[in-house]
Amino acid sequence: MSDPLARATRALRDKYDATARDEGDPATRDRVIERAVRDGRERRIGRLVLLPIAATFVLFATWAAATGRLPTFLGGKAPNEPTLPVATSAATTAPTPRASGLVADEREPAPSATEIPAATEIPTPQASVAIVHERAAPSSSGARVPSAPSVAAAASHEPHVPSPEDELYAAAHSAHFEQRDFGRALAAWDAYLAKAPAGRFAPEARYNRALCLARLGRTVEAKAALAPFASGAMGGYRRDEASKLLERLGDGN
Amino acid sequence: MKTQAALYLTAIDHERESLVDRLRRGERAALGEAFDAHHVAVRGLARRFVGHDGFAEDLVQEVFLALPRALAAFEGRSSLRTFLLGMVVNHARHHVRSAARRRAMVARYSEEAHKVSLDGVSEASRAEIAKMLERAMDELSIDHRTAFVLLELEERTSAEAAEIVGVPEATMRTRLFHAKKKLRELLTEWGMS
Numbered sequence: 265m266s267d268p269l270a271r272a273t274r275a276l277r278d279k280y281d282a283t284a285r286d287e288g289d290p291a292t293r294d295r296v297i298e299r300a301v302r303d304g305r306e307r308r309i310g311r312l313v314l315l316p317i318a319a320t321f322v323l324f325a326t327w328a329a330a331t332g333r334l335p336t337f338l339g340g341k342a343p344n345e346p347t348l349p350v351a352t353s354a355a356t357t358a359p360t361p362r363a364s365g366l367v368a369d370e371r372e373p374a375p376s377a378t379e380i381p382a383a384t385e386i387p388t389p390q391a392s393v394a395i396v397h398e399r400a401a402p403s404s405s406g407a408r409v410p411s412a413p414s415v416a417a418a419a420s421h422e423p424h425v426p427s428p429e430d431e432l433y434a435a436a437h438s439a440h441f442e443q444r445d446f447g448r449a450l451a452a453w454d455a456y457l458a459k460a461p462a463g464r465f466a467p468e469a470r471y472n473r474a475l476c477l478a479r480l481g482r483t484v485e486a487k488a489a490l491a492p493f494a495s496g497a498m499g500g501y502r503r504d505e506a507s508k509l510l511e512r513l514g515d516g517n
Numbered sequence: 518m519k520t521q522a523a524l525y526l527t528a529i530d531h532e533r534e535s536l537v538d539r540l541r542r543g544e545r546a547a548l549g550e551a552f553d554a555h556h557v558a559v560r561g562l563a564r565r566f567v568g569h570d571g572f573a574e575d576l577v578q579e580v581f582l583a584l585p586r587a588l589a590a591f592e593g594r595s596s597l598r599t600f601l602l603g604m605v606v607n608h609a610r611h612h613v614r615s616a617a618r619r620r621a622m623v624a625r626y627s628e629e630a631h632k633v634s635l636d637g638v639s640e641a642s643r644a645e646i647a648k649m650l651e652r653a654m655d656e657l658s659i660d661h662r663t664a665f666v667l668l669e670l671e672e673r674t675s676a677e678a679a680e681i682v683g684v685p686e687a688t689m690r691t692r693l694f695h696a697k698k699k700l701r702e703l704l705t706e707w708g709m710s
Contacts, residue, residue: 268709269701272650273669275643280565280670288560289574293552296581297545303582304543 429463432456440472450476471502478513487513537597541588552581555598562602565670566609566662568651569616576612580604595680602681606663613662617655624652646709653703657696664692665700 328334426434436452439445453473460466474489490513492498493506539547559580563573580601591600654662667678668689675693679686 267701268704269650269697272646272653272700272704272709275647276565276650277670277672278643279647280561288556288577292574292578293549293556296552296578297549299578299582300543300548300585301545304545 429456429460432459433463433465433469436469436472440476446476446479450480467498467501471506474506474509478509483513537588537591537593540585543585548581548585551584551597551601555601556581558598559601559605562605562666562671563609563612565666566605567612567616568654569619572612572616572619576605576609579608579612583608599677599680603683606682610659613655613659620648620652620655649704649707649709650700653700653707656703657699661692661696661699664689665696668693669697 325334432452433456436449436456439452440449443449450473453469453476456463456469457466457473463469470489471493474486474493477483477486477489487510490506490510493502494510496503536547536550540551556577560573560577563576563580564570567573567576583604584601587600587604591597595603654665657665663682664678667673667681668675673681675686675689678689682689
């Protein structure tokens with residue numbers, strides 16, 4: 265008896281050989297051509313519809329990014345949109361007497377908008393807004409400046425109970441930048457720094473404290489407070505601003 | 518004579534290249550030409566592979582429909598026909614599964630319906646033996662099935678089969694060895710001797 269597999273293979277081969285030249289279903293060719301044509305047409309239509317939409321979207325996104333409106337469209341606030349009520353109110357407030365000849369616009373953490381060309385973002389705790397996380401923005405010297413979150417940022421996160429340190433920071437910020445009571449602000453910054461000497465906003469609090477000292481005419485103390493920033497002891501943090509302010513304080517002293 | 522052969526080969530190459538190029542561009546006529554030139558070979562392999570005319574016809578259609586896009590990966594190292602046969606192997610998996618399920622179902626219902634002598638002489642016996650082998654092939658892995666179909670049923674050389682599948686010849690021969698071993702065991706188990 266021969267190998268059963270060989271016999272079975274021969275039988276199966278014969279079965280298929282009998283239909284080797286079979287043309288199959290004549291409709292198959294037509295179906296293939298028809299489907300190919302339809303697929304090609306659908307792809308072309310898809311390209312005609314989708315490409316303009318994609319191009320419009322890209323152009324819009326580019327325009328929004330170039331004009332600074334992208335965060336707004338993404339659900340946030342535009343960078344040039346004021347995040348603090350104080351920013352608006354301070355802009356309309358009459359200039360206050362300058363200490364030691366400083367021209368400091370306290371809307372910004374930098375002591376003077378005219379003296380320090382590149383205004384940088386500062387911690388901006390809202391009076392009743394929880395400080396959720398540290399938001400860093402590049403300073404003019406390239407260092408990262410920690411800042412408190414805005415309302416939009418807070419709204420985008422889960423509710424957060426502010427810590428005592430955060431509340432102290434918010435109070436100091438309010439006294440300094442909203443009420444412009446530099447004496448009280450100085451005490452508040454000291455309170456914050458006493459509570460959180462290594463807190464996440466401590467460097468900015470020290471810098472603001474130095475601004476308060478300068479505002480109050482305590483130039484020697486202000487210069488001492490600014491020196492670590494200007495010397496780079498804090499890295500690049502507020503270095504340029506502190507150096508320029510020290511120059512001005514030196515003139516006035 | 519040599520020049521004529523060279524010219525002929527150049528013409529063939531040119532023709533092949535131009536057909537491939539036209540297919541890549543999605544030319545409807547080119548797809549028709551490719552179908553006319555290769556559908557018999559493609560269908561033959563599809564039938565042997567799947568073991569069912571209806572599913573094989575679906576596979577043929579699927580392969581030719583996928584051809585224009587698949588040609589993006591065609592480097593011209595093999596003939597268009599070899600490329601198409603490779604596509605049959607690559608696209609056959611789910612058609613084989615469907616056909617195997619159908620065969621298993623039919624086998625269950627017809628097991629006791631008619632008993633045919635497996636002497637291999639009568640037409641009925643040969644048809645039954647062929648069916649039995651098809652069912653046994655359903656027990657193979659797709660790689661072993663491919664090796665058996667290409668090397669045994671289509672009687673291709675291991676070089677051809679290896680080119681179609683895209684594996685070394687030795688791999689094809691090893692797969693065939695294991696496929697035949699398994700098939701032999703199954704056929705014996707099912708009463709063939």
